Amino acid sequence: FCGSGSMGSNGTYAEYICVPEGIAVKKPQNISFEEAAGIPSAGLTALQSFKRMNLALTDSILITGAAGGVGNVFIKLLIAKGFTNFVVTAGNEESIKSLLNLGVRPEQIINYRKEAIYEAAFVLNGNKKFDIAVDLVGNNVAEIAAKLLKINGKYIDVTNFSTAESRGILFSKGATIHNISNYAYGIEKQYDYYKKGLSELNHLVENEIITAPHIDVIGGLSKETVDKALKILRENKTGGRKLIMKIN
Template sequence: MRAATYDSYASDNSRLTAGEAPDPKLGPSEVLIEVRAAGVNPVDWKVMSGGLDAMMDAVFPVIPGWDVAGVVRALGPDTPEFAPGDEVMAYARKNVVHAGTFAQYVAVPAVHCARKPAALGWSEAGGLPLAGMTAQRCLDRLEAGKGDVLLVHAASGGVGSFAVQIGVDRGARVIGTASESNHDHLRELGAEPVSYGDGLVERVRELAPDGVTAVADFVGGQLDATLAVLAPGGRHVSVADNSVEQHGGHWIWVRPDGAKLAELAAMVERGALRVDVARTFSLDDVGAAFDESRSGHTRGKLVITP
C-alpha cells in the first residue's frame, strides 16, 4: 500500500516521505479500513518531532495520523460488530506510534469505530474523531450543561469549534475567545465571541459579571485569565496546560471510544454538529498539511485523502 512515513524524529518535514509500506496485519477484534479521509491534528507533527517520546514508544518507520474515515474491507477473528462494506470512522490512536492512518489501509480495534453518519462526506468524517471527541471529553469532565456559563479558549480552532457546538447543544451559554475575524463564525455556532489578548478578563467580565462556571482551554497559557473569571465553585479543564491540576482543574487526554464517537455521529444526524473542512491534501502533500497546521491560523479541519 502507499503511505506517508518518517524514519526518525524530526522537528521539520525532512524525514517525511510518501511511498510503499507493508499492508497492515489484522488482529482479533480489529477491522481493516480502506482509508478515504484522515484528519490532520497538531499532535501528528508534534509526535513526529519526538514530543511524546517520554510517553509512547515509536517503531520506525512511522505512519502518522490518528483520525480515519473509510470502508471496512476485512475483519479479524471474532469481530461481529461490522461487516465488509460498512462505512466507519475512528479515533485510531494506538499505544505504540507506528501504524497510523495516513495510508491506504489501517487496522483499528472494532471498539474504537463508529458508523459514519450519512450526513457527513468523507472529508468531514475524517476530520471529526480526535478533535470532536477531545471537545466532548472536556465538556463531559466539566459536566457542562443547562445553567452553565462556559468559556472556551480558542473557540474557533479545530477542537474549540466542536466544544462550542456541544456546549450549545447541552444548553450552556457559551462565550468563546477568538480573533475578531472569526467572531461571525462563532456567532453562527451559537457562541458570544470575545477577542483574546490584553483585556480579555475585563471583556469576559462585561459579558458575565458574576463569572463563568466552566472553562475549557484548548490553547494553553490561559490559566491566569481562567482563574480570574471563574466563579466560586467553577470547574476548568485544559488539553494544553497540565499546571491546571495544581489549581483545581483537570488536564484532559481523549481516549479512543467508538460509543462516544457514535454520540457525536448522532449529533451530526440531527443537525446539532457540523464539521468544517478548510483543505484536503494527498499522501504526497502531508508535509504541506503539517506546515499549514503549524501556522496555527487555519479555521476548519485539514484532511488527508489517500
Template sequence: MSETVAVVAGAYGGPEVLSVIDVAVPEPKPNQVRITVRAAGVNPFDYKSYSGAFGADPERLPLRLGVEAAGVVTAVGADAVGPAGPIAVGDEVITYHAPGAYATELVVPASSVVPKPVALSWEQAAGLLAAGVTAVHALEAIGVDKGDTVLIHGAAGGVGLVAVQLAVARGVAVVATASQAKHDLLRELGATPVAYGPGLADRVRAVAPEGVHAAADLVGTDEAVDVSVELVPDRLRIATIAGHERGGRAGIRLLGGVPGADPGTEIREAARLQLTEAAAAGRLRIVVSDAYPLREAAAAHREIMSGHATGKIVLVP
C-alpha cells in the same frame, strides 16, 4: 499481505523529517478490519509525536503518524464487531483511535470502528472523532449544564467548534475566544465571541456581567489559564487540554495523555457514537478548513502548528 503508502517521521524534529514510504498491510486477524482510507484527520498530537515533546527514543523510528481516518472496509477478520455492531466489507466507517492513519490503507481493531454518518463528507468524517471526543471530555470535566455560562478558549479550532456546538445544545451560554476573522462563524454557531489578547478578562466581563461558571482552555496559552482562574470561582470547573504546566501550578483540571492528567478513557469511548449520531441528525457541524494530499503532510503540519486553522485540517490519499 498487500502494499500501501504511509507517512512516517524518519527522525525527530520539524515537518521536514516527514516522508512517504511503502509499507505492508497484513490481512486482518480476528476482531480486526482493513480499511481503504478516503481521508485522515490531522491533529496536534501528530506533530508533537515526532517533535521530541514525548521523548526521542530512536527505537520508535520510523514513526507512523495519524490517529483517525474515514474510509471503506475492504476485509474483516473473524468476530469483527464494533461499538455499533458487526462490521462488513463495503461499510463506510470512521476509525479512532487508529495509529498510523496517515496511509492509503490500514488494519485497525474492530473496537475502533464506527459507522460514518451519511450526512458527512469523507473529509468531515475524518475530522469528527479526535476533536469531538476531546470536546465532550472537556465539557464533562467542567460540568457544564443548562443555565451556565462557559468560557471556551481557542473556540474556532477543531476541538473548540465542536465544544461550542455541544455546549449551546445543552442550553449553555458560550463566551468564545478567537481572532476577529472567526467571530461571524462563532456567532452563527450560537456563541458570543471575544478577541483574545490584552484586556481579555474585561471583555469577557462585559459580555457576561453575571459571571462565568466554567472554562475550557483548548489552546494552551498562559493567558487562557490565567484569565480562567481570574473569572471562574471554582478551579475544579476549569480544565485545560494543552496548558498542562501552567494549569498544574494553577490547580485546575488537566486533561489528556500527559502524566498527572485525566485521560477520560470511558467518556471518550462512549462519546464516539454520541458524536456520529449527532452528526447524522444534523445537530453537529464539522468545519474543514483545508484538505491536503497525503504526500503534503508536512505542509498540513506547518498550517496546524501555526495555531490559526479554523476547524479541522485533513489529508486525502
C-alpha cells in the same frame, strides 16, 4: 470512522493502518468520508469535555480558543443542548466569522488581539468570575483562564499546556481540574469509550442536531501535504477547519 489518533500510534499519515475492531463505527450517512475523517479526534475530545463538566444551565463558561476544531464541536454541543451563558475568545476575523456562523452572538466573543481577555471576560460575565473555564490554548492563556475561575470552580484542561503559574492559581482557588484525554482509554483497552462516543456523534450528526466540522482537503498523501498542513497549524490559519489528506 474510528478514534485512531488517540490509540498511541504515530498518527494516521499512512494509506492503511491497523486499528482494533472495537473502535470502528459506521460513519454518519448524510456526510462524506472526508467530512467523517474530521470528526473523531475533535468530536471525542469535545464530547468528553462536555460530559465531564456536568453542566447546569445557569453555569457561566469561559472558552479560550473556541474557533479551533475541538472548540467548534464543543460550541455546537453547548448550543444544541440549550446552553447560552458562555464567553469565547478568538484571534482573527476568520475565526470570529466561524463562531458567528455557529450561532455565537457578537457580544459573547472576545478578540484577544484587540481586547485584554481578563478585563473583557470579567465584564461580559457581569463582573463575576466564571463557574467553568475550558482551556483550549494553554501557556499564558491558561494563567488568564485560571484567574477568571471562581473559587471551587471547574477547570477543563484540553491542551496539557498548563504552566506552573496556572497550576498554582488553580490550587489556591481549590479548583477541580479535569484533564481531558482520549488516549487514556486506549492505554487501558477500554474500546467501548470510542464506540459509544462515536456512536453518539453519529446520532447527533445524522439527526442534524449538530453538523460535522468544516474541513479543508489540502491534498493527497505526501510529505508536501503534511508540511503544508503543519505550516497552517503553526500559523493558526485553520479557521476552525479540520485539515484532511485524501487517499487517491
